[in-house]
Amino acid sequence: MTFYAKLDRASLEKEYQTLLNAYNEYKTKGLSLDMSRGKPGSDQLDLSQGMLSLLESADSCYSEKGADYRNYGILDGITEAKKLFADILDLPAENIIVCGNSSLNLMYDAVVRCMLYGAGKGLTPWVKQGQVKFLCPAPGYDRHFAICQSLGIDMITVPMTKDGPDMDVVERLVASDESIKGIWCVPKYSNPEGVTYSEETVRRFARLKPAAKDFRVFWDNAYVIHDLYDEGDVLLNLQKEVAGGANEDMVYEFTSTSKVSFPGSGVACVASSAANIAFIKSVMTVQTIGFDKLNMLRHVKFFGDIDGVKRHMKLHADVMRPKFEAVLSLFDKELAPYGIADWTTPRGGYFISLNVPNGCAKRVFQLMKEAGVVMTSAGATFPYGNDPDDKNLRIAPTYPPLAEIKLAAEILVICVRLAALEKYLAE
C-alpha cells in the first residue's frame, strides 16, 4: 500500500520519474487508439450479419395479413416489431411507436415537439412559457445535454448516487419550479457510470409531484437488455408504476437496437401512455408517412422473439466482458494501491466511469492524447461540458480489439498516476 497522499516529496518525485520514463516509452510507439465512444466492435457487428440477407424474395416482405412492407403506410411501425419491443420493454404493444434508426433522434424530436406543440393535447408549447429548464443527473450522457444546450434549455446538474439521481434534490426542484420541464435519465447501466436506478429511486420517480403539469421524464432505456453477465441488474418498470395514476403521462421511454444489431442501421422506438402515444402520432403523421418497415422486418425475422434477442445479447456480452474486465483488473492492480482514483464496475452497458483527483481529468485526457489515445473529452459527462471538479472520465472499452484496449488501459493508469503526482508535487 503506497497511497500517494502518504508519500514524502522525494518518493513522489522518484515515482514520477519512473512513470514518466514508462509514459515516454509508450509515446515513442506512435500509437493511435480510440476509447472515446460507446461503439460495438466489428466482431460484435458480425453477430448480426445474417440479418442483411433475410428479405431476398418479394414474398418475404409481406405481413401475415398481406401488407406489403416495401410500400408506404403504417405510421407507427409494423405489428411484429411492436410486439418485439413490447417484450423488450415489458410494456403493452399499443404503448409503443416503432420508428427509424435513432433513439437520439426520437428524444430530440420529443423535446422539439414539446417546445412547438406542448407536451400534450391542450398544453402550452414550451416556447411560449419563457425560459424552460431540465434536470441533468451528472455524470451523464453528453448527447442528452447537447439537445438542451442546442435548444436553449437551461440545465441544472443533479448529483448521481449509487442508486441513481439524488432524489431528494430531484423531488425538491421539480416540486418548486414550474419552469423545470424535464429530466434526462439512463436508468439502467447509466452512461457513464453503469448505475442501475434502485427500486426506491424508480418509485420516487413515479411519485414525483412536479409543479409543471407538462413535466416529462426522458427515460432513455438504451441498455435495457445489455447485460455483461448472466445475472443482470433489475430495473423497476417506471411506466407500470405510473400507469393509471396522476403521473401516467409523465414518462417518455426510448430504446433501440443500435447496440443489439447495427448502430445507425438499427430500429428505435418510443413508449409512453396511451394519451402521449396518440398525441405523438398526431404530430408524427405530419412529419413523415412512415419509417423503414423493411428494416423492422429484418430485425423481427432475425431475432424471432425476445428469447432470440436475449440469446443474441449473450453473444455480445461474451465479446465485451473480457474488455471490461481487462480495464477493471488493471485499475485494481495499478490504480487501487495509490488511493488516487475511484471507478464503477458496471454489470452492463457500454461505459466505465473513472474519477481521478480533482483538477486532474483534463490533464489525463491531454496526456492520453499526446500518447496517441483518444478518450471522451474531460467534462463531456456534465452539462455545458463543465465538470466542476474536473475529475470524471468516461471509459468506453468496447470498440477497440481486446489487445488494444489492454494497451490503452495500461497507458491510462500511467497517465492517471502522472497527473495525480503532478498535482501532489505542485501543492
Add this chain to the structure above:
Amino acid sequence: MTFYAKLDRASLEKEYQTLLNAYNEYKTKGLSLDMSRGKPGSDQLDLSQGMLSLLESADSCYSEKGADYRNYGILDGITEAKKLFADILDLPAENIIVCGNSSLNLMYDAVVRCMLYGAGKGLTPWVKQGQVKFLCPAPGYDRHFAICQSLGIDMITVPMTKDGPDMDVVERLVASDESIKGIWCVPKYSNPEGVTYSEETVRRFARLKPAAKDFRVFWDNAYVIHDLYDEGDVLLNLQKEVAGGANEDMVYEFTSTSKVSFPGSGVACVASSAANIAFIKSVMTVQTIGFDKLNMLRHVKFFGDIDGVKRHMKLHADVMRPKFEAVLSLFDKELAPYGIADWTTPRGGYFISLNVPNGCAKRVFQLMKEAGVVMTSAGATFPYGNDPDDKNLRIAPTYPPLAEIKLAAEILVICVRLAALEKYLAE
C-alpha cells in the same frame, strides 16, 4: 359533340338517367378500389427486390477506405451515396446531405429548424418573429400544406399556371411582406398537375427579391428522374442559377428514392448552399449520430451509378405509362365530348389533375366512394383542404393493377358526368 351546356333539359335528364343506371350497375359490384395516393404498384417494387440481398458478407459493408458502414459515424451520409444523389440532382456532392428514409421528414425538420434556430447562422428564429406565412402554389401537395397548418404557419394560395406558380403573384408578395418566409414547390411533374416549371419561371425564382432575408424556397424535387417517356421534361437547375449570387442561400432542395426503390425504405437527401449545409449539419449533429448507412450502401451497390438509376426508371415507366394512358384515353373519350372537365397530361410524376365543373369535386368524390373507389379527398390539393371552386381532383393511377385502374377510371368518368348533370339540372 354534345356539350352538356348546349343540351336542353329533357336531353340532360335522359343522359342523367342513362348514366345513373350505369353507375348503379357498378355499385352493385361491391368494388373496393383505391386511386387515392401516389404509391408504386407491387410490380414496381419487385424491380428493386435484388437490392435487399446485397450486403450478405461483412466485407460488403465497408467503404473503399475501410470504414465499417455497420457502425456509428458519418453524419452527412456515405461518400458513394452523396455522389449518386449529386448526379441525380446535377449538383456538387459537397452540397448534399444524405439522410434517412423520408424527404417529407427532411422538409418538416427544415421548417422546424427555421422556427427554432432561424434559417441560418445569426438569423432570428421564426418563432420569435410573430406570425409567419408561406406561399402555397395550388393545386399542390397536401402534405406540404399539412406541415404549415400543423406548425401554425399561415398559408397564402398562389395560382398555378401551365408554367408553374404565377410568378407575378409570387414576386409581388415576397417583395412586399417580410413575414412571408417560404414557398412550397414541386418543380418537376408537380403534384398533382404534373407541370414542370418553365425556364422563365425558374429564372424568376432565382431573381426573387424577398423582403425577408430569411425567405426560403422549399424545392421538393420528388420527381426529378420520374419520366414516363424517353423524352422527359427538362427543369432548369435552380441551385445553379442562384449559386454565387445574392440568393445563394435561398433554396432547400429535397429528393428521395421513395419512388425509385422502396417507399418508406428508400434514401432521402437535402441539397443546398455551402453555408446552409454547414448550418443544417450544426443542428443535425445534435439531432442524430447519423442515418442508415447500410441502406445507402444497398442503393449504391444496386444502381451502381446514375446510368443505372436511369435504366431502372425506364422499367418503372414501362409499368406506369399504360396506367396513365388508360386514364387519359378514357378522359379523351368519355369526358372531352361533354365540355365539363379539363385535365393535365403529365409526362412524368405520379398524378393527373382533373378539374370538374365548379362545385362538383366533392360530389364526384362522394359518388366514387359510394361506388367503392377511394380518391384523394376533394380539396386536399389546396391549403386548409379548401378548394375555393370545389373543382380539383387528384388522380393517382399507379398503385392498382392496370385492370383495376381502368375500371376505376370508367366509374370516375361516369361520376364526373353525373355530378355535372346534377349541377346543370339544378340550375
